[in-house]
Amino acid sequence: MSTTIQVRQRGTLTLPADIRQKYGIEPGDTFRVIDLDGIFILTPMVPMVPELAHEMEKLRLEAGLDTTELLQALREERARYVQETYGDQ
Numbered sequence: 001m002s003t004t005i006q007v008r009q010r011g012t013l014t015l016p017a018d019i020r021q022k023y024g025i026e027p028g029d030t031f032r033v034i035d036l037d038g039i040f041i042l043t044p045m046v047p048m049v050p051e052l053a054h055e056m057e058k059l060r061l062e063a064g065l066d067t068t069e070l071l072q073a074l075r076e077e078r079a080r081y082v083q084e085t086y087g088d089q
Contacts, residue, residue: 001019003016003019023044025044029044029045030044030045031043031044031045032044032045056070
């Protein structure tokens with residue numbers, strides 16, 4: 001898709017409604033602007049923590065684990081990762 005937008009007073013850009021609707025862009029959403037030598041990339045700054053927490057909770061419930069068991073499994077996984085990555089130091 002290609003469209004033309006105009007910079008307004010105070011540097012404001014308005015994204016076309018169809019793009020906002022397609023990607024669920026709401027007022028107040030934050031974006032990062034990347035300048036590649038005059039080519040601008042606009043990318044949303046989507047917070048991942050709530051999405052990841054929701055997914056972890058879903059998996060925890062599916063596995064039938066309580067929070068204590070989940071935290072213990074995370075500690076064990078971290079210890080295994082450290083051992084595999086760094087070995088005995």
